[in-house]
Amino acid sequence: MLSLSLNAQINEQPEEESFHLQDIFHHAAVSGNVRNYFMNTINSRDLKDYYSNATGAAVGFTTGNYYGFQLGVKGSFVYKSFGSDLDRVDAVTGKNAKWEYELYNILDKGNFRDLNRLEELFIRYRFGKSYIEYGKFETEFTPLLNKSDGRMMPFVHRGGWAHLNFNSKHQVNLGWLNGVSPRATTQCFAMDEAHGLFNNGFQPNGEKANYHNFYSSSGIGIINYNLKKENLELNFYDYYQDKIMNTFWVEVDYKLTDFSFGIQYVYQNPFSYSEDLAYINRYVQPGENGQVLSSQIGWEQAGLKLAFAYTHAFDSGRFLFPKELGRDRFFTSISRSRLEGMGNVDVFVFKTEYRFLPDNFNIGVEVQQVRGAKVDDFEFNKYNVDESFQVNSHLSYRARGFFEGLSFDILWVHRKNLNHTNAESIFNRSNYNQLNFVTNFNF
Numbered sequence: 347m348l349s350l351s352l353n354a355q356i357n358e359q360p361e362e363e364s365f366h367l368q369d370i371f372h373h374a375a376v377s378g379n380v381r382n383y384f385m386n387t388i389n390s391r392d393l394k395d396y397y398s399n400a401t402g403a404a405v406g407f408t409t410g411n412y413y414g415f416q417l418g419v420k421g422s423f424v425y426k427s428f429g430s431d432l433d434r435v436d437a438v439t440g441k442n443a444k445w446e447y448e449l450y451n452i453l454d455k456g457n458f459r460d461l462n463r464l465e466e467l468f469i470r471y472r473f474g475k476s477y478i479e480y481g482k483f484e485t486e487f488t489p490l491l492n493k494s495d496g497r498m499m500p501f502v503h504r505g506g507w508a509h510l511n512f513n514s515k516h517q518v519n520l521g522w523l524n525g526v527s528p529r530a531t532t533q534c535f536a537m538d539e540a541h542g543l544f545n546n547g548f549q550p551n552g553e554k555a556n557y558h559n560f561y562s563s564s565g566i567g568i569i570n571y572n573l574k575k576e577n578l579e580l581n582f583y584d585y586y587q588d589k590i591m592n593t594f595w596v597e598v599d600y601k602l603t604d605f606s607f608g609i610q611y612v613y614q615n616p617f618s619y620s621e622d623l624a625y626i627n628r629y630v631q632p633g634e635n636g637q638v639l640s641s642q643i644g645w646e647q648a649g650l651k652l653a654f655a656y657t658h659a660f661d662s663g664r665f666l667f668p669k670e671l672g673r674d675r676f677f678t679s680i681s682r683s684r685l686e687g688m689g690n691v692d693v694f695v696f697k698t699e700y701r702f703l704p705d706n707f708n709i710g711v712e713v714q715q716v717r718g719a720k721v722d723d724f725e726f727n728k729y730n731v732d733e734s735f736q737v738n739s740h741l742s743y744r745a746r747g748f749f750e751g752l753s754f755d756i757l758w759v760h761r762k763n764l765n766h767t768n769a770e771s772i773f774n775r776s777n778y779n780q781l782n783f784v785t786n787f788n789f
Contacts, residue, residue, distance in 0.1 A: 370417075373410025378403065378420075382427075382785040383498055387445050390777040393769060394436040398429030400449035400498050404465060414473055418483070420466035424450060424498045426458035436773060444774035448530040449498050453543070463532045465502055475511035482527070482534065483507065486519050488570060488583055489595055489610070489675040490667050494529055496681060501672055502527045504534060505565060517572040524565035528670040537565045540670045541590070542629065547687055547728035550634075550664075553626050555728075560627040561619070563588040566671070577601040585667075589619040591630050593667065604647045608677060610640040614666065634663030636689065642677035649701040651710075654694075661690040664728055680712045680738050682759050682780070687728030691718035706746055712738040721766050732763040734776055751789055757782040 381404075386397035406420030432443035433456060450458055468481030482504040484493055493500040504525030510518040527534045528543065535543065542558030549555045567586040573579065583595040592615045599608045614636035620628045637660040644653035655677035659665050667674060667686055674684050678693040685693065694717070699710030714736045721732050737760045745752040759780040763772055772778070 370409040370412050375408045375410075376405065377408075377789065378405035379786055379788045381498060381787075383449055384781070384783040385446050385449060386781045387443070387774065388779045388781075389436075389774065390767075390772055391769075393438060393773050394434065394442075396430050396432055396443040396446045398432060398443075398446040398449055399427045400424055401427045402461075402498050406466060411472065414471050416470045416472065418466055418468050418470065418481075420464075422463050422465050422499060424461040426450065438769045439773045441773060445780065450530070451532050452530045453533070461499075461532055463499055463527060464534070465499075465527075476509055478506075478508045480506045482525070485521060485523070485568075486570075488519075488568060488585075488672075489597070490583075490585060490593070491523070491566075491568065491672045492675065494673045497530050499527070499530055499532070501529045502534075503671075515573060515575055517574075519568065519570040519572075521568040522565055523568070526671055535670075537588075538563045541668055543670050545669070545729070548724045548730060549626055549628070550631060550725045551625070552722070552724045555628075556626050557623075557629045560623055561589050561629060563590055587668075589617060591616045591666070593636075604645055606642075606644040606646070606653075608642040608644075610638070610676060612636065612638040612640075612665065614663070629668075630666055631663075634666075636665035637662045638665050638676065638685065640676040640678060644697075649703060651697070651699040651701075653697040655697070656695075657685065657693040659685060659689045659691050659693075659726075661726065664689040664726055666728070678714065680714055680736070681757060682738070682761060683714055683716070683734070683736055688719060688731075689726035691716060691726070693717070704746075706744045708740075708742045710740050712736075712740075714738075721771065732766045732771060732776065734761060734763055736761040751787055753786045753788070755782075755784040755786070757784075 382401050384399045388395050402422060402424035404420060404422035408418040409416050432446050435442045447455055451461055466483050468479050468483040470477050470479040482502060485491055485503050485507055486509055491503065503523045505521060505523035507521040525534050525536050526540050528540060538561060541561050541563060546555040546557055565588055569584045571582045577600055579599045581597045585593040593612065595612045597610045616630040616632060616634055620630055621632050638657060640657040642653055642655040644651065657676050657678040664687055665685055669686065674686050676685055678695040679685060680695065695712060695714045697712045699708060701708050716734045719727055719731050719733050721730060739758040741756045743754045761776050761778060763776045767777060
């Protein structure tokens with residue numbers, strides 16, 4: 347009887363829970379989006395117009411958490427569903443489409459179907475509200491390195507990243523990136539290959555710049571400290587571009603009842619590596635110290651937002667940051683207009699936006715004027731642009747209920763030069779109207 351009793355107690359002991367490899371897939375998360383983008387650029391006078399409709403999708407898979415570890419992968423594809431012949435050249439300038447090509451692969455023009463990309467492939471370790479990851483991934487937002495998903499394929503970076511969230515007030519981001527898939531491309535490039543992959547612009551003396559493949563940069567390091575305290579938010583960023591330059595960015599934002607105030611200050615310091623290169627092969631010239639001060643005041647009440655922003659780029663040098671890595675986000679930066687490559691200019695922007703409750707329908711307008719940019723004065727004008735006036739009108743709708751995840755965005759851009767209106771100066775650069783109609787379904 348004693349033996350039977352002991353055996354019964356042993357049999358009643360619960361089995362220890364065991365973890366199986368399948369469990370990380372049973373608890374995995376799948377996400378993605380289907381995207382359709384119609385773009386139509388209407389150039390001035392008899393200059394050729396272009397339009398194109400791109401359709402694509404992206405699907406991502408992230409495993410469940412195993413002792414804090416996760417694996418993630420994401421792929422995407424794009425193809426041209428219809429549109430005009432983007433290779434057809436304009437009879438006056440001899441050039442072809444610009445903006446519409448950016449919906450596909452600008453490094454393989456004419457290929458509109460075989461456009462697949464590995465967006466992400468990473469391993470991540472989570473602890474508390476923090477994480478460390480390595481591989482190819484979408485980084486935390488910074489004012490210079492960012493997703494900038496205003497096309498079909500956004501910026502994606504490769505390397506290591508640490509997001510350290512100590513508490514609700516203090517956060518730190520640390521990153522070392524050694525590769526990038528630039529926006530509107532399908533390949534992943536090492537940092538030394540990516541630098542200068544696009545338009546190299548002009549040197550301060552007016553010569554065409556040629557710095558692609560002249561910098562053996564191993565990567566870019568990022569340090570960010572973020573403090574949030576009541577109505578105050580403070581951000582410090584430091585971008586270390588190996589062998590090229592260092593960029594320091596500080597931003598302060600403060601809210602007071604219905605008002606908001608913001609200020610950004612940027613200072614750049616080139617490294618001595620450029621001094622050993624020929625003049626035309628330098629990305630930044632010795633002694634060039636890009637310096638920018640940007641400010642904004644805003645007011646918001648009952649769904650209505652109003653803001654005025656002003657940016658001054660000093661005459662200490664051009665503000666430079668590789669277009670292959672991201673887009674600058676100054677208070678005056680708007681779609682189709684960035685500050686990169688300019689110095690000794692003033693930029694004014696007025697913004698207004700109205701949100702129709704319950705927060706699913708927005709309409710807004712941005713009016714920008716750039717003053718001080720002088721054509722053929724290359725000392726502070728890397729891309730030889732003119733003073734300009736621009737109006738962006740946008741409308742967005744986010745569906746609710748059964749169609750949750752579906753959204754529609756319309757952006758109308760009107761841009762014109764204030765001084766030079768010859769065909770070479772304006773074709774696909776200014777004096778155009780552009781319609782962008784984007785449909786997204788996120789899941």
